[in-house]
Amino acid sequence: GDSVTQMEGPVTLSEEAFLTINCTYTATGYPSLFWYVQYPGEGLQLLLKATKADDKGSNKGFEATYRKETTSFHLEKGSVQVSDSAVYFCALSGAGGSYIPTFGRGTSLIVHP
Amino acid sequence: KAGVTQTPRYLIKTRGQQVTLSCSPISGHRSVSWYQQTPGQGLQFLFEYFSETQRNKGNFPGRFSGRQFSNSRSEMNVSTLELGDSALYLCASSLDISGANVLTFGAGSRLTVL
Numbered sequence: 001g002d003s004v005t006q007m008e009g010p011v012t013l014s015e016e017a018f019l020t021i022n023c024t025y026t027a028t029g030y031p032s033l034f035w036y037v038q039y040p041g042e043g044l045q046l047l048l049k050a051t052k053a054d055d056k057g058s059n060k061g062f063e064a065t066y067r068k069e070t071t072s073f074h075l076e077k078g079s080v081q082v083s084d085s086a087v088y089f090c091a092l093s094g095a096g097g098s099y100i101p102t103f104g105r106g107t108s109l110i111v112h113p
Numbered sequence: 114k115a116g117v118t119q120t121p122r123y124l125i126k127t128r129g130q131q132v133t134l135s136c137s138p139i140s141g142h143r144s145v146s147w148y149q150q151t152p153g154q155g156l157q158f159l160f161e162y163f164s165e166t167q168r169n170k171g172n173f174p175g176r177f178s179g180r181q182f183s184n185s186r187s188e189m190n191v192s193t194l195e196l197g198d199s200a201l202y203l204c205a206s207s208l209d210i211s212g213a214n215v216l217t218f219g220a221g222s223r224l225t226v227l
Binding site for chain 1: 119155210215220
């Protein structure tokens with residue numbers, strides 16, 4: 001079945017450091033790919049998405065490129081802030097005709113001042 | 114516009130009891146999904162409703178059930194609670210049902226079973 005694998009956390013960084021959170025997927029067909037973020041005490045919210053190969057999703061300084069050849073959708077940000085501390089989830093949907101998203105386990109990011 | 118509203122936010126139950134959680138989706142959204150979030154298992158899909166019909170169901174026992182009303186509001190029920198049912202239950206709504214579907218989540222209902 002479809003699956004999403006994220007790097008284990010927590011990822012701990014100092015403010016203004018460069019962030020990469022790796023995400024790879026296994027799916028049939030051509031899924032849409034998403035990054036969701038969950039701040040403490042809240043539900044998940046969409047951060048960015050990409051619907052086809054080579055698309056780049058971007059929002060709030062975060063970027064991720066849909067790489068079909070490596071089945072990856074790594075999340076990057078050039079300079080993190082303390083307010084970026086949260087749990088980040090990679091997800092896919094639309095593979096094999098199913099629109100129900102498959103989520104990764106989540107990666108916790110902690111940014112220190 | 115108002116987001117996805119879940120009630121109650123926190124609740125404590127004892128084993129064997131039952132619980133009902135409520136979710137009000139964003140106005141105009143007809144699809145409502147429910148997820149269980151735990152530290153050990155991450156996000157697990159429970160079920161999804163669209164226009165009052167359950168269209169998809171995850172791999173959970175029959176103690177977990179749900180329904181959707183004509184105004185798209187949804188409820189989920191867990192009967193005969195077990196300790197392992199302690200979790201954050203998240204509701205998400207979406208405008209349509211497609212592969213590029215974006216979910217809007219509520220803040221969740223945190224259930225503790227003693």
